[in-house]
C-alpha cells in the first residue's frame with residue numbers, strides 16, 4: 121500500500137494564533153520513508169522536463185527544495201528573507217496580513233536560459249509563492265512550475281498561481297483554513 125503522507129502531517133490548532141490550523145510538517149520529515157517519499161513524489165513529476173534549478177522559499181521550502189534539487193540533479197537557489205544574502209540581491213515586497221515582507225535572491229544567479237521549479241512546504245493564500253515567481257521571473261528565467269507538499273485549496277492560492285501561468289502541484293490537500 122502506498123504510504124499515507126497526509127497521516128504524517130500533524131495539525132496543531134490555534135498556532136501561531138487562534139483560529140489557525142497549523143499543518144506541521146516536522147512529523148513528516150522526521151519519518152524516514154515519509155520524507156524520502158515526499159521528495160521522490162515531487163521529483164518524479166519533473167524528470168526529463170529541462171528543469172535547470174530548484175528554488176526554495178525560506179525556511180521550510182529549503183528542506184523539501186534541497187531534496188528535490190538533489191533528486192533531479194540540478195542546483196538549488198535559496199529565496200531568503202531580506203538582508204540574509206551576502207552578494208548583490210534583487211528583492212520583491214509582498215503583503216502580509218499585517219504589513220509587508222520582502223524576499224530576495226542573488227541578482228546574478230539566473231538568466232533567460234534557465235527553467236526553474238519553485239518548491240515550498242505549503243500554499244495557502246499564495247501571496248508568498250506569487251512574490252517568489254515574480255522575483256525569479258525578473259531575472260529572465262522561465263518559471264512555469266511550482267510544487268508544494270500541502271495545498272489549502274479553499275484559500276485560493278493555487279488558483280491565483282495558475283492564473284499567473286504556473287502549473288501547480290501538491291502532494292496533499294486539506295479542506296478549510
Ligand code: AMP
Nearest residue numbers: 141142143242243244245246247248277
Ligand atoms: P501564503 O503566502 O498565504 O500562501 O502562505 C504560505 C506560507 O505560510 C508557507 O510558506 C507556509 O509555510 C506558511 N503557512 C500558511 N498557512 C499555514 C498553515 N495553516 N499551516 C502551516 N503553515 C502555513
